[in-house]
Amino acid sequence: MTPIAMPVVAAVRMVRDFALPPRCPGCGVVVEGDHRFCLDCWQRLDFLPDGGCSACGSPMGGLEGLTCGACLASPPAYDGVQAAVAYDEIARGLALKLKYSGRTAMAEIIAAQLSRHVDSTAGGMLVPVPLHRWRIWRRGYNQSALIARALARRTGAELSIDALDRVKPTPALRGLGREARAKAVRGAFHVPAPRAPLLAGRTIWLVDDVHTSGATANACASALKKAGAARVVLLCWARVLAEEY
Known part of the structure; x- marks a missing residue:
């Protein structure tokens, strides 16, 4: 200038x-x-500490290196969850403004709180949870992709917007129970063959706005690992704690 x-x-x-x-x-x-x-x-924001369950990251009262009962009973495909805050009134309002009101600047605010979890020197890759093309046409953008782009700008980490596809439309998961959510997203995600070599042996930071039951993250992680990813860690703005689900 x-x-x-x-x-x-x-x-x-x-x-x-x-x-x-x-x-x-x-x-x-x-x-x-x-x-x-x-x-x-x-x-008023309830910032979540690092640690918790070794599999899902759920808070465990300060205990480290342990696995919660739910993950022992049914181990998730992903390898951890890093959420900035617990899902409450303020966190929910910000997520809804980004998702449904076109307030795309909210992605920058979320990325600012998630950037500490991304080490750009570790060789990982940012991959957003994809939307089906019909939903993108209606909404005009994918909120998870906006967060991932903002994270890439802040951290310098590698980003792949198209490493994962949502190959079938899924119903809104709001109001569904855990088993119904898992059934709704089963087989919904796929890694395009040309993108698979980029994932081989790597840690993937899967980016989403809100983590509820883990059904979407689990389905995405399964597809990414099937394509060769070594680890998949979910990065999200807010998570619904187990006692609130």
Whole structure:
């Protein structure tokens, strides 16, 4: 940027911030900078610690290296879950704004909270949970892909938007029980043959917005591992804790 252009850009930003000041993504009050929560919403978010169940990442009261009863009974195909926050009113509101209201800037806010879980030097790859093409046509975008792109920009990690396809439409999973969710997504995901060599022996960071029962993550991880991925770790904005499911 030239020295002459810099003052012009600064002036444009001042006008923009005066006319359209940045607002908290949780409650909408004016805040001091883009992609920031107000103090009240920030304190109300339930940030989840690292660790928990060795398989699903579910909090286990500070115990490390153990596996929860549910995962012992039915081991998931994925190798861990890293969620930024627990699913509550604020987390839900932000996810819905991104998913259904076209508020694509929410992806940047989510990526900012997930970036600490991505080590770009570890040789892993970011892969978003795909939407079926019919749903993309209706919505206009895939919210998980927006989060994955923002994460790639922040961390420098490799990104593959098309490493995984949703090859059959699935019903909305909201309101379905655990077994019904698993049945609905069975066989829904597939790795295109030309993309399989990119996955071989690698850790895949599977990116999604909300983690509920694990049915979608499990189906995606199964397809990725069948294509040769060594490990699949889910990265998501919010997770529904077991006692709230």
